[in-house]
Amino acid sequence: DGGITQSPKYLFRKEGQNVTLSCEQNLNHDAMYWYRQDPGQGLRLIYYSQIVNDFQKGDIAEGYSVSREKKESFPLTVTSAQKNPTAFYLCASIGGYGLVNTEAFFGQGTRLTVV
Amino acid sequence: AQKVTQAQTEISVVEKEDVTLDCVYETRDTTYYLFWYKQPPSGELVFLIRRNSFDEQNEISGRYSWNFQKSTSSFNFTITASQVVDSAVYFCALSEGQGGKLIFGQGTELSVKP
Numbered sequence: 256d257g258g259i260t261q262s263p264k265y266l267f268r269k270e271g272q273n274v275t276l277s278c279e280q281n282l283n284h285d286a287m288y289w290y291r292q293d294p295g296q297g298l299r300l301i302y303y304s305q306i307v308n309d310f311q312k313g314d315i316a317e318g319y320s321v322s323r324e325k326k327e328s329f330p331l332t333v334t335s336a337q338k339n340p341t342a343f344y345l346c347a348s349i350g351g352y353g354l355v356n357t358e359a360f361f362g363q364g365t366r367l368t369v370v
Numbered sequence: 371a372q373k374v375t376q377a378q379t380e381i382s383v384v385e386k387e388d389v390t391l392d393c394v395y396e397t398r399d400t401t402y403y404l405f406w407y408k409q410p411p412s413g414e415l416v417f418l419i420r421r422n423s424f425d426e427q428n429e430i431s432g433r434y435s436w437n438f439q440k441s442t443s444s445f446n447f448t449i450t451a452s453q454v455v456d457s458a459v460y461f462c463a464l465s466e467g468q469g470g471k472l473i474f475g476q477g478t479e480l481s482v483k484p
Contacts, residue, residue: 288472297376297461297476305470313471343413349465349472358405359463359472361415 257282261346261362268333268340268369276331276365278346286349287329288359291315291342298345304329333367341369372397374464376475383452384483391447391478393462399423399470404438404445405463409477415461421445452482 259280268274278287286305290298300313304323318337323329329348333340343366347359373396383389395404406418419429421438429436433450449456459479465472 286470286472290474295479298474300471300473303471311471314473345415347415347472358417358420359407359465360417361407364413 259362280348284348284350288347290345374475382481399466407461409459
């Protein structure tokens with residue numbers, strides 16, 4: 256079955272450590288996205304990538320880094336520079352056919368807690 | 371600049387009432403896509419509808435209907451005869467072009483009471 260997989264579901268990090276969240280899709284989608292959601296808040300865009308080896312900053316990129324070495328994979332690293340990393344992280348992908356976008360497919364999310 | 375506004379933070383209704391969730395967007399592109407998603411307490415995002423900027427037809431799917439009006443840059447969502455299972459956070463979203471930046475509104479938390 257095609258889909259988008261995020262791992263792990265829960266992640267605990269000590270202050271000062273970097274941590275990487277995984278996002279893999281087998282939908283053959285070009286575009287992938289990372290969002291952060293805080294309790295009672297909307298989804299805020301961290302980074303997005305429209306094509307392999309290219310990515311753009313979203314609205315809250317500071318303290319985060321990404322890579323897009325393969326079409327299927329878009330890992331997010333939460334660095335020690337991110338002052339308040341505890342949040343729910345969602346990964347998404349969108350495919351396109353000609354001029355038509357499909358809907359965005361989302362992973363199940365990773366809940367990151369700093370301890 | 372691209373922006374999505376959901377002015378209603380929380381809505382509370384009694385079961386069987388109709389309810390409309392508002393969504394207003396801003397974009398400079400002529401080609402764009404609008405989406406609605408539902409987020410139940412479990413956290414996953416459930417896709418409800420996609421609309422492209424060239425298709426202003428309203429859509430009905432069971433108890434759900436959507437009203438897309440380019441003249442007012444709005445894409446409102448109505449639930450008819452609401453049910454307790456409709457309780458969730460609903461997000462409106464906008465993407466420009468193909469695989470472009472995809473941004474979300476703040477979400478509207480809908481509570482349907484028995």
